[in-house]
Amino acid sequence: MGGVEVSVLIPAAGNGKRLGLGPKAFLRVAGRTLLEWALLPFGEAAEVLVALPPGTEPPGAFRATFLEGGRTRQESVARLLEAASLPVVLVHDVARPFVSRSLVHRVWEAARLQGAVAPVLPVPDTLVRPEGAQYGEVVPREDFRLVQTPQGFFTALLREAHAYAGKRGLSATDDAQLVRALGYPVALVEGERTAFKVTYREDLLLAEAVARVWNAWPRPR
Template sequence: MVKRNEKYAIIVAGGAGVRMGGEIPKQFLPIGGLPVLMHTLNKFKAHDAAIHLILVLPESQFKYWEDLCEKHAFNVSHRLVEGGSSRFNSVKNGLNSIAEENGLVAIHDGVRPFVSEEVIQESFAEADLYGSAIAVVPLKDSIRKVDTNGISQFKNRDAFRLVQTPQTFQLKKIKAAFLSDEEPFFTDDATVYENMGWEVHLIAGNQENIKLTTPEDLDYANYLLNRK
């Protein structure tokens, strides 16, 4: 019998949520009666009940999160890991918490609760085959490149993609990539992986999988929940 690749998901939620306004970080704000993070964790657990979930939070938020879990009787098994000074370091801490070297790991923004189960499934399947699987969607709007003098130039949107998460990898390779020193051009996990000289493999994401950042995003989130 072929041994199953263990699956991990690192859910990164270290943001202060300043653009959302208010005192509560955006990952804890309620949509559909539950904090955003619980919706996100539920999506990955629904994909695979045996998945190992790792939630990366600032240590100062551990107690608040544990109180929320008790309040909502949230019993989805997960491990808490302390976040770092940047997203790069937060992901690195999450990876370092995994003792195993082999398996597959999805890295996902905690405030993207509307990733589809189909995208999660494909990300693991494709990463198993190609080493990486990065969810992307096509642009809907026209785009222009603006230089430092304010002069703009049309660009063909068909040549570009908007990058989402999950960004899923073979565990051994992404661990090796995160041994690098942090660089300013590491805007996501795919750029860290690509920095090793490895090709990034793209998969189709889902349009609803937005990153909740502003109050308007919360309104849209509640609309999506009510539509179901």
């Protein structure tokens, strides 16, 4: 990604309510904060913008611009978009600390050609539709995918999607949903199993284990 003209947007203003350990951005895994881990694969991006919790002192020694985040992830991304100055943006979750440069490049390449892209993975487990507390109908897992970040977009397109959502009161858990609400197609690329999201306390144990071998992980860089 050397010299890539792309704006990286990282909404990191969440309070980590499900973890119950304070803002996720500042949780430490193997000596680094989740924010530090999340920023690593974007070191060669031309612009990096991070939304932090209101009232938070920006951490030092980062090649990034820090802004005050909103009440929700969606509001934080909208604020970061206002500051983005390049034609393509990559939006990444601070809670996904282990993303390879190859995934970042794959998303960026697809985004600059197609305008909207999200990385996905097949569902590995059996899916059922519960009937109360009982095992219900099995749902064909081949029909579903798990969605990850970073997601990539034409900057103007994502701004339009957020404006559209704001006018109509739409909310979404990722930006691809807002782009689809405009009727614009979102391309899919292969994601990575290691790009899991730290959501629950047991995920921190997995993150600690992955961190110990991350630099030696046999993956394309």
